[in-house]
Amino acid sequence: MATTLRDVAKLAGVSFRTVSNVVNGYAPVSDSTRAKVEAAIEELGYQPNHMARTLRLGRSNMLGLAVPRLAEGYFAELASEIIDVARERGYVVLTEQTGNTRALELDALRGARRQLTDGLIIAPVVLSSEDVEQFETERPVVVLGENVFSPRLDHVTMRNVAAARAATEHLLQLGHRRIAAIGSTEPGAPSVGTAVLRLQGYREALHGHGLEVDEALVRRVGQWGREDGARAVRELLDGSVDFSAVLAVTDMLAMGAAHELEASGLRVPEDVSVIGFDDLTEGQYTAPPLTTVDAGRRSIAEVAVTRLVDRIERPGGPPLFYEADFRIVERQSTARRRDA
Structure with missing residues (x-):
């Protein structure tokens, strides 16, 4: 018989609601109480019922990520960073490639797959600021990159x-x-x-x-x-x-x-x-x-995921425009000109 939250609560010596708060992140819980609950979860081998949670909350705890091509090193490493940050927030990421095409960028924004995810991070390279209305969807969207600028959208980019x-x-x-x-x-x-x-x-x-x-x-x-x-x-x-x-x-x-x-x-x-x-x-x-x-790739990933999750869990508020800072990483491929 599968272990339940009530079994965890009994072993940890806390209330059912406290265990639920720890598992679902509903409310702050003291470190000592969290430790007792997590120890009971590990001892009993409790596995959350994600399907039931999805039905209860109306959320899948999945984020969409649409980038041009994962073969491009930057987008491969950015996707990895976004997946890591999302996992820390309790979300998994469904990633797709838009192939530098308008049709696939629009499909990422408005296609049937949007029903599988709670929100989308997209890096458009064909859609432009003239297409802003396409980004205003029922589920939240965070835009990356330099092709779409609008004060109506959450936008994370670089300098x-x-x-x-x-x-x-x-x-x-x-x-x-x-x-x-x-x-x-x-x-x-x-x-x-x-x-x-x-x-x-x-x-x-x-x-x-x-x-x-x-x-x-x-x-x-x-x-x-x-x-x-x-x-x-x-x-x-x-x-x-x-x-x-x-x-x-x-x-x-x-x-x-x-x-x-x-x-x-x-x-x-x-x-x-x-x-x-x-x-x-x-x-x-x-x-x-x-x-x-x-x-600022890591910063871009952190801000984009945090903003999207905030939009999902606490809707409302003005749009965000964020430019990540940068630094020169000096290695051995540059040197003073020989005759300088």
């Missing part, structure tokens, strides 16, 4: 312009003046909002040092994978474009760029410095380890 400006400043302080920027995209392409903001920071940093932007140094890419970074560097080298440093708008692009430089006989950082953006775990183990921008 793209300031962070990219700081990354470029890092290279300028090392004496670099011919800095290639990899990651510009055609208007309307996926992640165009992010790319525009990061390239804006690059341009602002150069202008702040009295330098004109040489458009030959700004390289467009189709996507943000390693192969795209390698291709951009190959185009620079084949075009005999002079540069001593590379700012890549993602770590994946930076890794591809560094690989192509080394394959072409150029040493990183002795001949060309490379800085990325995202602080992916993999960047710690490249050769050399990658200098990058930590744009």
